[in-house]
Amino acid sequence: MRYAIGIDLGGTNIKSGVVDNTGKIIYKKKITTTAFLGKEVLIQQIKELICKILTNSKVKNKKIKGIGLGTPGIVDKEKGIVLGDAANIPGWKGVNIKKELEEFKLKVYVDNDAKLVTLGEKEFGVARGVKNCICITLGTGIGGGIIINGSLYRGRNFYAGDIGHSIIDLNGKQCNCGSFGCVEAYGAKTGIVSLAKQLIKKGFKTTILKKAKNKTENITPYLIAQAAKEGDKIAKEIFDEVTKYLSIGLINVIHILNPEMIVIGGGIAEAKEILFKPLIKNIKKYSPSSVVFKNLKIVKAKLGDKAGIIGAAVLVFNEEKNV
């Protein structure tokens, strides 16, 4: 049996574990991120976490093939440097996290978090055995990973899979990236929450605000999904509207890549039918030409919040195989 340490770095938590080469997490540890204290503190926190794992996991260190880490932001996988801004981790751009972690005398592999979720789902999740698929993660932002001919496709300079910043309404609203009408401006957390706030402000009757303890700043996609599950009409309408934009983002990537499967992960995918039902309805509505969608599977990611840890370990196993 081979093992790898998988680390899933986020703006709120760091999830980590020791994963064996069948995809099983045999030791798990989750800590709260202190990203707001700056990158030095965060790096120190990750190092201490690795120390604890190496000490407590009961796996002989020489059986551990390496450390895999997924981080928000685009990553130069070869150098292990974070190339783009990372949502919720101020100052993270430019950090050479690979170099930092190499002091443990283990091989270190770093990649973008959504790409590693994709890798996890491909190897041990819902996309096992699938040759060509696209995985998107819906959360604070929209992440993406592309599997082509069974391998993760990274593109020329590691940016491939950036479905969130494809433009689906050139007259649409401005996205954080500066462009107008990006899928991410509508289909991720900010877009969903701001739509809810708008409708509440307009006086529509909904249970969302009550769920948020009457403070609009407490509104989350999770609460909206809860309200929708309980039959709240406005909450349902929000998902209908949001999936309109998401569906077009997916229609485009489906037309370009003609995959076997679309995997949808990230926190918002946990809304399950509340998300998937209007999403599939809108895909059919906005792309009546059906051939490209024939037998296409659009499914929820299977590994849930463990996908990042498992994917990071898969990165290690894959890379070590190629050595």
Next chain:
Amino acid sequence: MRYAIGIDLGGTNIKSGVVDNTGKIIYKKKITTTAFLGKEVLIQQIKELICKILTNSKVKNKKIKGIGLGTPGIVDKEKGIVLGDAANIPGWKGVNIKKELEEFKLKVYVDNDAKLVTLGEKEFGVARGVKNCICITLGTGIGGGIIINGSLYRGRNFYAGDIGHSIIDLNGKQCNCGSFGCVEAYGAKTGIVSLAKQLIKKGFKTTILKKAKNKTENITPYLIAQAAKEGDKIAKEIFDEVTKYLSIGLINVIHILNPEMIVIGGGIAEAKEILFKPLIKNIKKYSPSSVVFKNLKIVKAKLGDKAGIIGAAVLVFNEEKNV
């Protein structure tokens, strides 16, 4: 030296030739298509053309490795069947062109025309040596081909590369395919010409109509490009407007695939600077986040109207290599 017959089937002409394995066309023949007379007549016409090539080309038949044919419409490359409607060739959907041509006792390979242009440009054109690139052809419709890791990527059921039907304005005008706001509805022949007609109808002063001998039905993208070259302001504005939509289609595919190069071919690409200058300006305008565009080459296809013939021959050479 190895040889292949390359055939580029279009709604207006059939271009064909014998191509050697250095990409040189050593014998060439072009005939007018009688597509309007129905598929039987067209198939007969292709067969007669192949007879003539085999008789007249001076290459020993046993040195010819096979027949490659590019056709409009999506093609099941394995079976050699046209799966989708083919622009300008009525009744072509469902034809098993591979089976029809196998009577010559040569290997027959069939694929979509834009995919073969891509293959030609990759092997002997502007994309030689490029690992990941996207080629789009601008003509009656918008075709596309994707090279990933040095090979043509076809997707699950041969539809990959259909950039023309990606949606860039969900509130936009209806496309022939039934969807709204497809790139093809704006950036191909019909969209360009209808924009010119609209502006003329509104009374804008332009030399386009004169070039079309005062008949709006004579207006072509070629004439509009000619007018623009001579300084006609309205003609220039048409290209500015059209490239706005094209640029967003490209921005999306660039974000998804992060290629090294975008190759633009097809008749409309022959407008050269008239097309490329506003296109690149609009890409910069609509996608201010620049990293993914850094060092990205956006170039005109090199093989011109020979790309289809050469690409069809490349298909033969590639497939025979894999036997």
